[in-house]
Amino acid sequence: xxxxxxxxxxxxxxxxxxxxxxxxxxxxxxxxxxxxxxxxxxxxxxxxxxxxxxxxxxxxxxxxxxxxxxxxxxxxxxxxxxxxxxxxxxxxxxxxxxxxxxxxxxxxxxxxxxxxxxxxxxxxxxxxxxxxxxxxxxxxxxxxxxxxxxxxxxxxxxxxxxxxxxxxxxxxxxxxxxxxxxxxxxxxxxxxxxxxxxxxxxxxxxxxxxxxxxxxxxxxxxxxxxxxxxxxxxxxxxxxxxxxxxxxxxxxxxxxxxxxxxxxxxxxxxxxxxxxxxxxxxxxxxxxx
Amino acid sequence: xxxxxxxxxxxxxxxxxxxxxxxxxxxxxxxxxxxxxxxxxxxxxxxxxxxxxxxxxxxxxxxxxxxxxxxxxxxxxxxxxxxxxxxxxxxxxxxxxxxxxxxxxxxxxxxxxxxxxxxxxxxxxxxxxxxxxxxxxxxxxxxxxxxxxxxxxxxxxxxxxxxxxxxxxxxxxxxxxxxxxxxxxxxxxxxxxxxxxxxxxxxxxxxxxxxxxxxxxxxxxxxxxxxxxxxxxxxxxxxxxxxxxxxxxxxxxxxxxxxxxxxxxxxxxxxxxxxxxxxxxxxxxxxxxxxxxxxxxxxxxxxxxxxxxxxxxxxxxxxxxxxxxxxxxxxxxxxxxxxxxxxxxxxxxxxxxxxxxxxxxxxxxxxxxxxxxxxxxxxxxxxxxxxxxxxxxxxxxxxxxxxxxxxxxxxxxxxxxxxxxxxxxxxxxxxxxxxxxxxxxxxxxxxxxxxxxxxxxxxxxxxxxxxxxxxxxxxxxxxxxxxxxxxxxxxxxxxxxxxxxxxxxxxxxxxxxxxxxxxxxxxxxxxxxxxxxxxxxxx
Numbered sequence: 001x002x003x004x005x006x007x008x009x010x011x012x013x014x015x016x017x018x019x020x021x022x023x024x025x026x027x028x029x030x031x032x033x034x035x036x037x038x039x040x041x042x043x044x045x046x047x048x049x050x051x052x053x054x055x056x057x058x059x060x061x062x063x064x065x066x067x068x069x070x071x072x073x074x075x076x077x078x079x080x081x082x083x084x085x086x087x088x089x090x091x092x093x094x095x096x097x098x099x100x101x102x103x104x105x106x107x108x109x110x111x112x113x114x115x116x117x118x119x120x121x122x123x124x125x126x127x128x129x130x131x132x133x134x135x136x137x138x139x140x141x142x143x144x145x146x147x148x149x150x151x152x153x154x155x156x157x158x159x160x161x162x163x164x165x166x167x168x169x170x171x172x173x174x175x176x177x178x179x180x181x182x183x184x185x186x187x188x189x190x191x192x193x194x195x196x197x198x199x200x201x202x203x204x205x206x207x208x209x210x211x212x213x214x215x216x217x218x219x220x221x222x223x224x225x226x227x228x229x230x231x232x233x234x235x236x237x238x239x240x241x242x243x244x245x246x247x248x249x250x251x252x253x254x255x256x257x258x259x260x261x262x263x264x265x266x267x268x269x270x271x272x273x274x275x276x277x278x279x280x281x282x283x284x285x286x287x288x289x
Numbered sequence: 290x291x292x293x294x295x296x297x298x299x300x301x302x303x304x305x306x307x308x309x310x311x312x313x314x315x316x317x318x319x320x321x322x323x324x325x326x327x328x329x330x331x332x333x334x335x336x337x338x339x340x341x342x343x344x345x346x347x348x349x350x351x352x353x354x355x356x357x358x359x360x361x362x363x364x365x366x367x368x369x370x371x372x373x374x375x376x377x378x379x380x381x382x383x384x385x386x387x388x389x390x391x392x393x394x395x396x397x398x399x400x401x402x403x404x405x406x407x408x409x410x411x412x413x414x415x416x417x418x419x420x421x422x423x424x425x426x427x428x429x430x431x432x433x434x435x436x437x438x439x440x441x442x443x444x445x446x447x448x449x450x451x452x453x454x455x456x457x458x459x460x461x462x463x464x465x466x467x468x469x470x471x472x473x474x475x476x477x478x479x480x481x482x483x484x485x486x487x488x489x490x491x492x493x494x495x496x497x498x499x500x501x502x503x504x505x506x507x508x509x510x511x512x513x514x515x516x517x518x519x520x521x522x523x524x525x526x527x528x529x530x531x532x533x534x535x536x537x538x539x540x541x542x543x544x545x546x547x548x549x550x551x552x553x554x555x556x557x558x559x560x561x562x563x564x565x566x567x568x569x570x571x572x573x574x575x576x577x578x579x580x581x582x583x584x585x586x587x588x589x590x591x592x593x594x595x596x597x598x599x600x601x602x603x604x605x606x607x608x609x610x611x612x613x614x615x616x617x618x619x620x621x622x623x624x625x626x627x628x629x630x631x632x633x634x635x636x637x638x639x640x641x642x643x644x645x646x647x648x649x650x651x652x653x654x655x656x657x658x659x660x661x662x663x664x665x666x667x668x669x670x671x672x673x674x675x676x677x678x679x680x681x682x683x684x685x686x687x688x689x690x691x692x693x694x695x696x697x698x699x700x701x702x703x704x705x706x707x708x709x710x711x712x713x714x715x716x717x718x719x720x721x722x723x724x725x726x727x728x729x730x731x732x733x734x735x736x737x738x739x740x741x742x743x744x745x746x747x748x749x750x751x752x753x754x755x756x757x758x759x760x761x762x763x764x765x766x767x768x769x770x771x772x773x774x775x776x777x778x779x780x781x782x783x784x785x786x787x788x789x790x791x792x793x794x795x796x797x798x799x800x801x802x803x804x805x806x807x808x809x810x811x812x813x814x815x816x817x818x819x820x821x822x823x824x825x826x827x828x
Contacts, residue, residue: 008396008813009396009397011396011401011812012317012402013306013317014306014311014315014317015315015405015406016315018315018403018406019315019405019409021406021410022410022413025456025459026414026456029417030417030449030452032448032452033448033452036448036518039445076474079470080399080400080471083399083469083470083473084467087465087466087469087470090501091466091503092504094505095508097505098538099508102512105531105534105537106531106534110526110529110530110531110534111529113531114526137529138528138529139525139526139527139529140526140527141526141527143527143528143529144520218519218520218521221522221528221529222522222528224521224522225512225515225516225521225523225530229511229512
């Protein structure tokens with residue numbers, strides 16, 4: 001079947017990319033920190049770090065793809081990759097759980113307490129008299145000034161439909177891959193990427209709208225903080241997911257993946273569905289409720 | 290000359306990559322990466338220990354002698370961050386790397402390149418973190434818990450500290466993913482889950498904890514970052530946020546984190562005790578369930594770190610009782626260790642001495658933990674030296690003693706040389722006596738009301754502080770002595786060659802391969818027969 005012995009678990013001999021990754025990560029971190037502190041006037045070091053990280057990813061993933069395409073991985077290696085991806089996504093779930101938890105806490109604990117509920121009655125009377133403690137709020141200090149909310153049933157609803165649809169198109173692509181219909185796979189993958197891109201475009205539109213017309217900014221107290229951090233991190237994940245989808249589309253065009261073995265494809269699909277589920281949480285808990 | 294000969298022979302035999310860069314920087318070998326982790330951990334242990342020496346020097350007498358209060362706060366903060374993330378956690382990952390593949394009969398870790406990256410992030414992250422000492426405003430000084438608003442009022446260090454923590458988190462998550470994939474996917478054919486050594490079990494559960502909570506911590510420090518630099522209001526009441534929110538998120542991470550630092554210790558102790566008691570571990574399956582139980586409970590007790598912050602009464606009660614529950618699975622463990630020794634044919638080599646000291650001293654730390662868990666009593670103890678005494682008993686005489694015991698236990702396997710038993714015993718008694726002189730008086734200081742994180746104190750605390758400092762200096766010196774012992778063992782000075790079995794009563798796959806362990810083991814799958822194993826389940 002293959003010209004390589006893949007009975008043995010494949011253990012690479014040398015890894016040159018991790019150290020490149022560490023250097024890239026450090027440059028990014030030091031560049032960002034010095035720029036944020038105004039220790040350096042430009043974020044050039046950070047960009048250098050990003051460039052190094054991108055270089056590392058091309059090199060590292062390229063190496064893995066090459067090994068994979070030359071049948072060096074047996075099913076056990078494949079299982080390791082699967083577990084790696086599953087637990088990575090679990091870590092991402094927990095990252096978002098932290099922010100959703102913060103949102104839950106401020107809405108159900110902090111804001112009512114600031115408004116005088118429970119044992120907060122004196123705090124409210126002494127420090128913030130007249131503050132009602134009703135969500136949405138930018139706090140008793142009216143931090144960031146008056147703001148309006150994004151209408152959930154306009155752009156966010158459209159975006160929900162877009163992402164849900166993209167999950168369906170991706171699943172169709174996956175089924176086509178299992179059936180060996182490669183052209184169909186590529187078509188549906190492109191559709192998925194396009195849907196993701198439109199989603200991102202609308203998200204940017206929504207941010208511009210929020211900043212320019214609704215006076216809703218990152219600095220609009222706790223509402224602005226939770227709104228932009230949650231949707232912002234989600235948007236970054238959609239961006240990453242869209243890049244990953246583009247990569248597997250290119251790989252499909254180049255003839256990679258087999259109907260019975262296509263872990264790279266599946267990993268991206270899992271990631272995309274995860275991003276989708278996070279959006280549902282956002283749509284319900286950030287936009288609607 | 291003969292030395293050089295054996296070396297080249299080893300290389301040929303083991304196919305180790307030649308040259309420093311290839312061997313260490315680009316390695317994918319679980320043993321080499323384990324060694325890197327352990328050496329890095331030891332270096333950080335000495336660095337973090339040096340900071341502690343300055344702290345104890347300043348606290349030797351009342352009054353300000355050597356350092357200014359702000360620098361003192363930087364010292365306590367960095368001491369903790371370095372010991373937690375630089376010394377204890379990497380030490381356990383080092384053990385995991387070295388031992389898990391050998392113990393379960395795997396050719397290597399499941400994802401060897403990522404394994405390399407997990408390690409090689411650490412030196413960069415800690416360089417960045419330590420560099421804050423040299424910056425305007427110095428290092429972070431709000432304590433390792435990084436509570437706002439204090440932490441937001443520091444100098445340039447916040448961004449560096451936050452990014453360093455992000456990097457450590459990425460490293461830990463990748464390391465944990467690797468451990469889980471290795472244990473779940475790489476076991477030799479006959480190695481069922483309930484035949485795995487307990488060290489492997491405790492690490493499996495620890496890895497789960499790591500993946501669950503490190504991202505939450507990353508989120509919390511990200512909120513600090515945006516509050517400080519981008520004008521968000523997560524922890525600012527004026528904007529509708531709450532500093533207490535940080536404490537909740539932090540401790541949702543922080544409590545499982547303390548178990549991340551203790552569960553692998555339980556694993557190491559559970560390997561050492563049966564070997565020197567020459568009896569199988571008592572209650573193996575109950576040990577597995579107890580570990581899982583502790584891990585589960587660790588997610589629902591976090592607010593016991595915040596009893597005095599002002600929570601609803603229902604919260605205080607829930608977190609108090611939930612915390613008490615932890616004593617049940619922990620009690621199961623201590624009971625099982627003691628029962629393993631009961632009527633055993635015991636000998637007291639250095640690893641066993643450390644293990645027994647662990648059981649006694651960690652239990653003291655556990656009991657003071659139970660005292661702290663009583664919410665109304667905690668109002669008295671909170672933020673006093675009693676807390677400092679408590680967590681140093683569980684972390685130094687707990688985690689660190691287990692690590693040191695584990696090093697003595699497995700270093701013959703790692704290096705092929707038996708350490709000097711005489712020096713090891715000296716190190717044990719020196720450490721154990723001095724560590725109690727160091728930390729036991731701190732209980733009394735705390736009960737008498739001495740607050741933690743202060744460079745100066747009321748004169749009534751002078752005597753106990755002086756004792757504590759003397760113990761501290763002695764304990765610090767003992768660890769320099771430990772470094773010498775490790776160095777001599779690696780170099781084969783004053784040592785004898787280790788046999789493959791090393792310990793008469795040892796069971797488990799690692800004792801059926803030569804000492805030192807060859808560079809690659811079990812490449813074609815390990816022939817696991819039940820006679821090799823310490824635990825053969827009757828299920």
